[in-house]
Amino acid sequence: xxxxxxxxxxxxxxxxxxxxxxxxxxxxxxxxxxxxxxxxxxxxxxxxxxxxxxxxxxxxxxxxxxxxxxxxxxxxxxxxxxxxxxxxxxxxxxxxxxxxxxxxxxxxxxxxxxxxxxxxxxxxxxxxxxxxxxxxxxxxxxxxxxxxxxxxxxxxxxxxxxxxxxxxxxxxxxxxxxxxxxxxxxxxxxxxxxxxxxxxxxxxxxxxxx
Amino acid sequence: xxxxxxxxxxxxxxxxxxxxxxxxxxxxxxxxxxxxxxxxxxxxxxxxxxxxxxxxxxxxxxxxxxxxxxxxxxxxxxxxxxxxxxxxxxxxxxxxxxxxxxxxxxxxxxxxxxxxxxxxxxxxxxxxxxxxxxxxxxxxxxxxxxxxxxxxxxxxxxxxxxxxxxxxxxxxxxxxxxxxxxxxxxxxxxxxxxxxxxxxxxxxxxxxxxxxxxxxxxxx
Numbered sequence: 001x002x003x004x005x006x007x008x009x010x011x012x013x014x015x016x017x018x019x020x021x022x023x024x025x026x027x028x029x030x031x032x033x034x035x036x037x038x039x040x041x042x043x044x045x046x047x048x049x050x051x052x053x054x055x056x057x058x059x060x061x062x063x064x065x066x067x068x069x070x071x072x073x074x075x076x077x078x079x080x081x082x083x084x085x086x087x088x089x090x091x092x093x094x095x096x097x098x099x100x101x102x103x104x105x106x107x108x109x110x111x112x113x114x115x116x117x118x119x120x121x122x123x124x125x126x127x128x129x130x131x132x133x134x135x136x137x138x139x140x141x142x143x144x145x146x147x148x149x150x151x152x153x154x155x156x157x158x159x160x161x162x163x164x165x166x167x168x169x170x171x172x173x174x175x176x177x178x179x180x181x182x183x184x185x186x187x188x189x190x191x192x193x194x195x196x197x198x199x200x201x202x203x204x205x206x207x208x209x210x
Numbered sequence: 211x212x213x214x215x216x217x218x219x220x221x222x223x224x225x226x227x228x229x230x231x232x233x234x235x236x237x238x239x240x241x242x243x244x245x246x247x248x249x250x251x252x253x254x255x256x257x258x259x260x261x262x263x264x265x266x267x268x269x270x271x272x273x274x275x276x277x278x279x280x281x282x283x284x285x286x287x288x289x290x291x292x293x294x295x296x297x298x299x300x301x302x303x304x305x306x307x308x309x310x311x312x313x314x315x316x317x318x319x320x321x322x323x324x325x326x327x328x329x330x331x332x333x334x335x336x337x338x339x340x341x342x343x344x345x346x347x348x349x350x351x352x353x354x355x356x357x358x359x360x361x362x363x364x365x366x367x368x369x370x371x372x373x374x375x376x377x378x379x380x381x382x383x384x385x386x387x388x389x390x391x392x393x394x395x396x397x398x399x400x401x402x403x404x405x406x407x408x409x410x411x412x413x414x415x416x417x418x419x420x421x422x423x424x425x426x427x428x429x430x
Contacts, residue, residue, distance in 0.1 A: 059292060082298050090289025096228040108217035109297040 009071040009083070009156055010034040011056070011188060016065035018048065018055045024063065025051045026207055035156070038179070038189040038199050043207035049192035050088065052207070053159045056190065057086045069157075084157040085110075089165075091146035095135030099126070099145045102134055103152055110153040120151035124174055139166040147175060150182075158182065160191040214299040215307045222311035225284075236273040236316040237323065243269040244327045255332050262331035263341050263392035266324055270345055271381055274316055274352040278377075279370040281312055281360040282425060291425065301422040309350075309357050309418065317349025340392045340399055344406060348388040351410040354417035355380045361424035384409050 010033060017027035026048035033039045041049045054060050056067055058081045069080040093102045103117035121127045124144040134142060143166045150158055158179075164172055176197055179189060183199065191197060247265050248258055285291040294304050324342045325333075333341065359376040363369030387409065391402035 057292070057296065059295060081296055084296065086292055086296060088289060088292065090287070090292070092289035092293045094225060094288065094290065096225060101224070105217060105221050106293060109214060109293055109299075111298070 008035050008073075008186070009069070009188070011080075011157060011190070012066075012068045012070060013056070014066045014068075016052075016055065016067065017063040018051050018060060019063040020051070020060075027063070029065070029205070029207070031203070031205055033157075033188045033190060033203065035186040035188060036183050037201060037203060038183055038191065038197070039203040039205050040196065041190065041192045041205045041207060042194065044209055047207040047209055049207060050161050053086070053088070053161050053190065053192055057081070057084060057159055059086075080157075082111075083155055084159055085150050085153070085155045086159045086161075087146050087150065087163060088161040091142050092149075093134045093142060093145060096133060098131050098133050099137075099148075100130045102145065103148060106149045107152045110149075110155065113152050113154040115151045117148070117152055120148040121145070123151055123178060124148045124171070140168060140171060143167055144171055144174075147178070151178065156187050158187065158189045158191075160189065160193075162193060163191055164193060164195055164197075211299050211303075214297055215303055218294070218299075218304050219307045219311045222308055223315065226311070226315040236276050237319055239276055240269050240273040240320055240323075241327065243272065244330060248331065259332040259334060259337075260393075262328060262333045263337055263344075264389045265331060266327060266341050266345070267348070267385055267389050267392065269327075270317070270320055270324070270349055271352055271378075271385065273320060274349060275356060275370075275374050275377060277316060278312070278353070278356040278360050279363065279373050281308065281357060282364045282421075283360070283369065286364045286425075286428070295426075301425060302418045305357060305361070305421045305425070306414070306418040309353050309421075312357075313350045313353040317345075317353055321345035321349050336399075337392060344388045344392045344403060347403070347406050347410045348384055351384050351406075351413045352377075352381055354410075354413040355384070357417050357421040358424065361421035361428070364425060364428050 013031040359373040387402040387406045
């Protein structure tokens with residue numbers, strides 16, 4: 001499934017609130033992210049940054065409010081799950097499989113993109129671990145393999161939950177370069193983070209403790 | 211979409227082979243149960259051959275339940291399930307193919323090897339082919355019913371016991387018709403066997419929907 005990433009699209013969140021059980025995690029979040037834009041969600045621990053991203057990805061039921069995905073002038077929110085990448089605290093990698101196998105599976109599940117697994121790992125400067133089981137890798141290397149998944153399938157919206165965790169300074173620079181390329185080609189990003197990615201034109205969203 | 215589902219199937223086979231445990235574990239468990247029962251029952255060959263099919267069936271049920279709690283839990287714990295939710299293929303079909311993969315490394319070898327274990331229980335000629343035939347239909351039914359329990363307990367650390375409690379009552383009808391088809395003499399083979407097939411088809415059709423709904427609801 002090839003996705004034309006260059007067409008204009010945007011994500012619109014209106015007055016969103018999410019509850020887990022009886023407890024309202026956050027409420028009243030409104031946000032618009034368009035092509036080429038990045039929004040950084042900040043706030044203290046436990047304020048619901050990860051919950052917000054998981055709700056947008058469709059993993060959690062919404063309390064109230066609306067999430068809409070607009071693509072070539074038409075609202076088609078049903079498509080949202082097929083238009084986004086999610087990289088969370090759990091990396092979604094199988095320790096028993098090699099980086100190549102993991103990425104092949106990711107590519108098969110999510111759809112083909114411009115880069116092959118080898119090229120994507122090369123971009124994250126990790127080509128040498130291609131045939132090593134992911135279980136042998138360090139936390140930072142695993143993270144980079146998970147981030148390489150962003151490149152093997154072209155999806156316009158990237159949801160990144162603490163993408164800088166476990167990355168060294170060099171890997172952070174790599175991620176920033178990859179993110180800047182994605183934005184330049186018309187992609188959208190939403191990152192929950194404590195440290196600024198420092199990309200130009202960042203929309204700041206701050207969640208406050210209730 | 212077929213490609214995605216085939217990929218899920220092959221991935222689970224590859225993981226089962228790479229990690230080990232799962233399939234072989236169930237088979238060894240099956241073998242040890244079947245070996246131990248004659249010691250408990252004593253040297254009455256006649257009794258043994260009469261209850262042999264029932265022993266094989268109970269052993270098959272327990273061996274299937276053994277590894278079932280990891281069916282979705284392993285993917286839930288490392289975030290793979292999230293990635294599957296983002297795939298264009300519907301979760302119901304992904305669940306279906308995961309179940310088929312699980313069955314082909316646990317239930318299938320067990321059903322195929324059951325005549326060998328039947329010999330240890332002194333089964334007669336008819337039961338020797340009736341047992342594998344019924345197990346071939348019955349073990350996937352156990353897997354699919356178990357998938358509902360596995361999906362419901364996916365967030366629980368030690369969900370195995372709860373899973374058994376949830377699944378065993380559902381498995382009782384399968385056990386009744388399976389054993390009565392496998393036991394030669396009492397009733398004709400075909401009638402209970404066809405009911406067993408019907409139960410199997412119903413579980414294949416309905417269990418993935420139930421399990422997928424449970425997995426979506428699990429969303430932490």
